[in-house]
Amino acid sequence: MTWDDYAVVWSGLHGGFDPRQASPLVRGWVRGAYRIGSWLARNRVGPLAVTLAGLALCLAVPLAALTGPPGLAAGAILVLLAAAADGLDGAVAVITGRITRTGFVYDSVADRIGEIAWLAAFWVAGVPGWLTVCAGAASWLHEYVRARATAAGMPDIGVVTVGERPTRVAVTITGCVLAALAALIVPTWTVPVLIVAVTVWLTLQLIGLAQLTRAVRAALR
Numbered sequence: 001m002t003w004d005d006y007a008v009v010w011s012g013l014h015g016g017f018d019p020r021q022a023s024p025l026v027r028g029w030v031r032g033a034y035r036i037g038s039w040l041a042r043n044r045v046g047p048l049a050v051t052l053a054g055l056a057l058c059l060a061v062p063l064a065a066l067t068g069p070p071g072l073a074a075g076a077i078l079v080l081l082a083a084a085a086d087g088l089d090g091a092v093a094v095i096t097g098r099i100t101r102t103g104f105v106y107d108s109v110a111d112r113i114g115e116i117a118w119l120a121a122f123w124v125a126g127v128p129g130w131l132t133v134c135a136g137a138a139s140w141l142h143e144y145v146r147a148r149a150t151a152a153g154m155p156d157i158g159v160v161t162v163g164e165r166p167t168r169v170a171v172t173i174t175g176c177v178l179a180a181l182a183a184l185i186v187p188t189w190t191v192p193v194l195i196v197a198v199t200v201w202l203t204l205q206l207i208g209l210a211q212l213t214r215a216v217r218a219a220l221r
Contacts, residue, residue: 001095006034009094016156029087037091047093047103051110054085058114065121065176069183069190075121076176082114083169108143111165115139118172119198125179126191127198135198138205139168142212149216158215163208171201 011018019030057078064071089107093099119132142163175197182189
């Protein structure tokens with residue numbers, strides 16, 4: 001499959017958004033996934049295997065966090081690799097012609113479980129449980145509203161909000177890295193830095209939910 005063919009199919013799966021017309025960063029990310037996905041497809045690696053690998057990486061993050069600040073730094077790397085796998089399973093599915101509705105469901109479920117694992121890592125590192133639960137609930141509600149709106153007839157994703165999954169990835173990685181660095185300066189700063197990270201996560205989810213709710217009302221009115 002050529003890059004242009006891949007871009008057309010990818011666009012159809014993402015609300016008509018053409019990666020060839022995107023910013024250099026987004027275009028580079030999608031094209032990178034295409035190249036790595038092509039290599040995986042040539043080596044007979046299926047999309048489900050990539051999804052499961054990404055999920056395993058996510059589940060390892062709270063285990064790494066149990067070891068303290070060094071584990072948080074390792075957790076940041078695990079989240080980055082899991083995010084890469086999240087993009088690659090779809091690429092492999094497109095390239096191998098194995099796009100299925102069940103695969104879409106598996107991928108979405110793996111994403112939600114992975115995010116729970118990231119928040120669990122914050123919790124075991126010292127963030128209050130109520131705050132991590134609120135952040136997770138806001139993320140879940142963000143995705144649930146979009147899913148129900150699509151089922152109700154919304155023709156596309158509605159709007160790209162400030163609380164999308166890439167934002168959660170960025171907040172998690174940044175929070176883990178900054179907390180690990182803070183521990184080198186003042187060990188007692190680790191937990192406050194993580195609390196700030198989860199607070200930012202929650203705030204962006206609530207703003208994103210408001211943006212999405214407005215778009216859903218406009219689309220279904």
